[in-house]
Amino acid sequence: MPKMNPALRGRFNHDLTSIAPSNIRTFDAEVSSIKGIVKLTLGEPDFNVPTALKNAAIQAIEGNDSHYTPSVGTAVLREAIAHFLSDRYDLTYDPATEIAVTVGATEAIFASFEALLNPGDKVIIPTPTFPLYETVVQMLGATPVLVDTSATDFVLTPALLEETLVKEGPVKALLLNYPSNPTGVTYDATQLQDLAAVIEPTDLFVIADEIYSELIYSGHHASIATYLPGQTLVLNGASKSHAMTGYRIGFVAGPAELMKVVSMVHSMLVTSPSNPAMAAAVPAFGSEEGRQATLTMKQAYQERRDFMLQALSQAGFKVASPNGAFYLFAKLPTKFGQDDEAFATALAKEGAVAVIPGSFFGPGGEGYLRLSYATSMDNLKLAASRIQDFVASH
Numbered sequence: 001m002p003k004m005n006p007a008l009r010g011r012f013n014h015d016l017t018s019i020a021p022s023n024i025r026t027f028d029a030e031v032s033s034i035k036g037i038v039k040l041t042l043g044e045p046d047f048n049v050p051t052a053l054k055n056a057a058i059q060a061i062e063g064n065d066s067h068y069t070p071s072v073g074t075a076v077l078r079e080a081i082a083h084f085l086s087d088r089y090d091l092t093y094d095p096a097t098e099i100a101v102t103v104g105a106t107e108a109i110f111a112s113f114e115a116l117l118n119p120g121d122k123v124i125i126p127t128p129t130f131p132l133y134e135t136v137v138q139m140l141g142a143t144p145v146l147v148d149t150s151a152t153d154f155v156l157t158p159a160l161l162e163e164t165l166v167k168e169g170p171v172k173a174l175l176l177n178y179p180s181n182p183t184g185v186t187y188d189a190t191q192l193q194d195l196a197a198v199i200e201p202t203d204l205f206v207i208a209d210e211i212y213s214e215l216i217y218s219g220h221h222a223s224i225a226t227y228l229p230g231q232t233l234v235l236n237g238a239s240k241s242h243a244m245t246g247y248r249i250g251f252v253a254g255p256a257e258l259m260k261v262v263s264m265v266h267s268m269l270v271t272s273p274s275n276p277a278m279a280a281a282v283p284a285f286g287s288e289e290g291r292q293a294t295l296t297m298k299q300a301y302q303e304r305r306d307f308m309l310q311a312l313s314q315a316g317f318k319v320a321s322p323n324g325a326f327y328l329f330a331k332l333p334t335k336f337g338q339d340d341e342a343f344a345t346a347l348a349k350e351g352a353v354a355v356i357p358g359s360f361f362g363p364g365g366e367g368y369l370r371l372s373y374a375t376s377m378d379n380l381k382l383a384a385s386r387i388q389d390f391v392a393s394h
């Protein structure tokens with residue numbers, strides 16, 4: 001095994017020294033070794049990939065679909081995505097020039113920010129939030145402006161956005177993620193329209209991470225791109241809707257002029273996504289089977305959500321309106337105070353249930369826990385009874 005030449009020490013990219021490794025992963029790794037622990041930590045569907053999708057990947061391999069594709073993804077997949085966006089959300093994008101298939105939503109996030117940001121640019125990120133946005137913005141030398149939304153039911157209100165814009169001066173972009181990881185809260189069409197009214201007269205770019213758009217339990221998902229098509233990049237993918245996290249298929253859609261730059265960055269980062277994964281995503285986005293598979297999973301998530309919601313309420317937690325994704329963001333019962341990390345650590349060690357401390361998701365998350373219900377009902381039942389016992393015995 002090679003030992004690094006000591007003369008290289010301290011000569012890595014200095015900008016990365018301010019970036020901490022994900023404390024979610026660290027916490028998860030720490031508690032995973034506890035014997036018999038039930039984990040509600042991961043944002044990952046526990047379902048298998050639907051059979052028709054797996055077969056499409058197998059066929060691609062057996063049919064020698066093994067050559068470079070266009071960097072923005074196969075034409076047939078971009079057409080399926082255009083159909084999906086139009087069918088579900090009434091969004092119109094030209095598959096030839098306005099859609100790029102990425103390696104998961106993660107690469108979509110990186111390529112979008114890289115396309116827009118210069119060092120020093122400011123990006124508004126409502127919190128609590130999925131931590132990757134802040135990290136990527138920092139990696140690019142730009143400045144995350146974290147806006148605590150805990151006083152406004154975990155949504156960025158037009159007033160809060162206006163106030164932030166006045167306070168911060170020039171801002172390059174606004175990141176919105178709904179339904180939200182970690183809160184499960186989403187925005188309805190009226191809330192988005194009201195936000196759009198503030199954004200439209202400005203030169204703000206909007207990056208809308210809608211990766212959980214198919215997992216909305218009451219009402220229908222609306223996209224801010226409906227109201228701001230000329231300044232929005234819509235990010236989505238197959239990871240959550242089709243339990244395809246390991247296949248790594250995401251996408252970005254936006255105005256052609258902007259997509260030219262996003263696609264250029266994307267092509268330099270990854271060349272293109274992998275062919276079998278793209279083949280599997282075609283029926284995911286473009287067929288009735290793909291749609292039905294999501295609906296079946298959604299029904300199971302909803303039952304689990306309702307069960308956990310009731311169990312947590314009985315134990316004295318208040319839960320943020322959980323209308324989407326597969327997370328509950330639960331406020332600790334008053335007797336436990338605000339130290340979510342101490343609570344989560346004790347719950348893991350003494351109660352054998354792993355959840356993520358809310359403060360790991362940024363300002364406004366203190367005093368909360370994030371629980372993922374993307375796990376079996378048996379696990380949830382066991383977790384619920386252990387949480388109830390833990391709370392009662394402290």
Ligand SMILES: Cc1ncc(COP(=O)(O)O)c(C=O)c1O
Nearest residue numbers: 043104105106130181211237239
């Ligand atoms: C809000 C949000 N965006 C993006 C991602 C990353 O998705 P992918 O696995 O498709 O890269 C996640 C994964 O947990 C997420 O929660």
